[in-house]
Amino acid sequence: MKITLKKGYDEEQADVRDELVRDILMPKELPRDPDEQAILQQALACPVASGRLSEIVRKGETAVIMTSDITRPCPSARILPQVLEELYSAGIQPEDITILFGRGSHRRQTEEEMIHLVGEEIFRTVRCDDTDFSRTVHVGTTRRGTPVDIDERVVKADRRILIGNVEYHYFAGFSGGAKALMPGASNPAAIQANHRLMTDPASHAGRLEGNPVREDIEEAAAMVGADFIVNVVLNTDKQIVHAAAGDMVHAHRQACAFLDDHYGCPLKEKTDIVLVSQGGAPKDLNLYQTQKALDNAKHAVKDGGTVILCGSCREGFGNPVFEEWMKKYQDPQEMIDAIRNEFVLGGHKAAAIAMIRRYADIYLVSDMDPQTVAGTILRPFAGLPEAYAEAQKKYDGKGTVTVMPYGGSTLPKGQDNEQ
Numbered sequence: 554m555k556i557t558l559k560k561g562y563d564e565e566q567a568d569v570r571d572e573l574v575r576d577i578l579m580p581k582e583l584p585r586d587p588d589e590q591a592i593l594q595q596a597l598a599c600p601v602a603s604g605r606l607s608e609i610v611r612k613g614e615t616a617v618i619m620t621s622d623i624t625r626p627c628p629s630a631r632i633l634p635q636v637l638e639e640l641y642s643a644g645i646q647p648e649d650i651t652i653l654f655g656r657g658s659h660r661r662q663t664e665e666e667m668i669h670l671v672g673e674e675i676f677r678t679v680r681c682d683d684t685d686f687s688r689t690v691h692v693g694t695t696r697r698g699t700p701v702d703i704d705e706r707v708v709k710a711d712r713r714i715l716i717g718n719v720e721y722h723y724f725a726g727f728s729g730g731a732k733a734l735m736p737g738a739s740n741p742a743a744i745q746a747n748h749r750l751m752t753d754p755a756s757h758a759g760r761l762e763g764n765p766v767r768e769d770i771e772e773a774a775a776m777v778g779a780d781f782i783v784n785v786v787l788n789t790d791k792q793i794v795h796a797a798a799g800d801m802v803h804a805h806r807q808a809c810a811f812l813d814d815h816y817g818c819p820l821k822e823k824t825d826i827v828l829v830s831q832g833g834a835p836k837d838l839n840l841y842q843t844q845k846a847l848d849n850a851k852h853a854v855k856d857g858g859t860v861i862l863c864g865s866c867r868e869g870f871g872n873p874v875f876e877e878w879m880k881k882y883q884d885p886q887e888m889i890d891a892i893r894n895e896f897v898l899g900g901h902k903a904a905a906i907a908m909i910r911r912y913a914d915i916y917l918v919s920d921m922d923p924q925t926v927a928g929t930i931l932r933p934f935a936g937l938p939e940a941y942a943e944a945q946k947k948y949d950g951k952g953t954v955t956v957m958p959y960g961g962s963t964l965p966k967g968q969d970n971e972q
Contacts, residue, residue: 556956558937559833561865565918565937567828569954576853577956578818578963583788589628592796593635596783600799601807606636606714606781612644614711615651619733622654622683623666624842626791626835627718630672632783636714637679651706652681655737658744658898686740693776697765699746701773704738708777715782715801719808720816721758721964723848723905724751725766727812729784730805731774739773741898747773749896751905752889758849759817759964761809771802784808786815789832789959813964820965823855825952826944828937829960830863836961837864839871840879840921844902846960851909853955853965859914859944862960863937866919874899879929885910888930906930916940 554574557566597606610616618636621627633652640650652671654662661683668676675681689702707713719729736744750756750765761767779801786795786808797808829850831837836845843864850860870876878900882888885907892904909915910930917931918940926933934940945952957963 556828556937558828558830558863558958560830560863560918561834561837561867561920563865565863567937567941569941573952573954575821575824575953575955576818576965577958578820578853578965580789580959580963581815583794583815585788585790585792587788587792587794589631589793590635592793593632593783593785596796596798597635597639600781600804601797602803603781603799606639606798607643609780610640610643610645610712613649614645615649615709616640616645616712616714617707617710618650618652618714618716619655619707619737620652620670620716621718621733621737622656622659623662623670624659625718625728626787627716628785628787628791628793629670629716630675631793632716632785633671633675636716636783637675647678648680650679651710652679653704653706653738654681654683655733656683657736657739658686658741684738689740689743695769695772695776697750697769699735699769699773700743701735701776702740702743703734703777707734707738712780713778715779717782717784719784719786719805719812720962721812721849723758723845724748724756725770726757726759726761726764727767727805727809729808730782731771731779731801733782734777734779735770735773745896745898748898748901751901752893759813759966761806774801786812789962816963817966818963820853820955820967822953823853823858823967824955825855825858825948826941827854827858827860827955827957828863828941829860829957831961832959834865837866839868840864840866840919841871841875841902843919844906846957847909847915848905849960849964850957851913852967853957854913856912859916859947859952860909861916861918861934861937861940861944863918866917866921869921869925872899872902875902878903879906882907883930885930914944916944
């Protein structure tokens with residue numbers, strides 16, 4: 554059969570013998586062209602473990618709405634109108650509302666990017682800005698020692714509303730929920746303190762209960778307080794197919810359950826070779842983001858096997874610290890030991906790759922410079938056919954195969970990663 558994986562706005566194809574393919578992991582069939590506004594309206598009208606937003610807020614109060622920055626697929630421009638209408642109907646004025654993009658440790662955004670995220674009308678009507686980690690205030694410290702340092706505008710607001718999309722997260726279990734505050738509105742030092750918990754074996758995709766990263770995030774967010782959240786689940790066309798609104802934890806859990814039911818894929822068996830992609834642009838813009846697909850693929854590959862990761866990565870590594878670590882270490886175990894000795898934000902992504910590279914080869918089919926990739930623990934290939942042919946040499950052409958066309962979104966579900 555012909556296997557097709559998206560790479561940026563292009564496609565890569567490889568011919569794979571039918572009898573070698575054990576699984577093609579795809580999301581369950583989800584609606585196409587859903588009525589997004591009806592889905593959002595229903596969620597806002599029937600919140601989970603909470604009163605309606607228009608009944609919670611009061612006239613004269615200030616409100617901060619936290620939403621995602623440009624690196625996330627959250628469709629803020631399609632969610633915000635109904636959220637703002639709830640606030641307006643309660644008597645809150647546009648000048649008393651601030652929309653903050655939770656950039657965590659990411660770069661600042663351009664005005665054009667902000668307009669793209671919220672739409673021209675909202676950008677001109679409501680104050681919009683990035684979070685600023687030079688303006689954080691200390692709220693407290695979690696039991697695990699993470700300082701809760703949050704953008705002062707979030708802390709000082711009378712009301713805090715969190716918006717996000719839910720997908721698998723390689724060490725926080727799932728995105729969404731309290732992550733809008735930690736790391737979204739926090740500073741690098743606090744984020745590092747939380748993210749150092751990623752080396753715990755219980756910190757992995759699809760796990761919430763007993764996940765130290767997620768528990769630390771929610772403890773930190775509870776100290777700040779969130780009055781209401783709106784979390785959505787998207788189909789592979791980035792359309793809203795489900796929304797959950799209400800309590801920061803309970804509504805988030807409802808959205809996670811929906812996602813897990815549709816994007817969690819029971820795995821028949823681990824295979825020698827895994828072919829995986831993020832699903833194309835914009836999720837594979839750089840290696841920093843494309844790594845998410847690789848981390849999900851680790852649950853499907855045998856020890857000693859090969860993961861072939863397909864992603865454009867046309868902007869290169871995507872993070873200077875991540876790039877430094879990827880170029881510095883040629884021994885995966887040395888990199889893992891380094892992150893355990895001293896957690897460094899950015900280096901944590903490299904260490905996550907190293908954790909997989911310890912037991913599996915990783916081939917990268919990308920638009921990155923091959924010589925640059927060859928200087929890392931990854932092996933570069935110009936195309937999917939060449940990478941697949943090379944991987945099959947290890948198995949005399951009989952290596953079993955799993956295909957993950959949307960690797961960042963689909964999670965192979967086996968005994969090693971059940972909740």
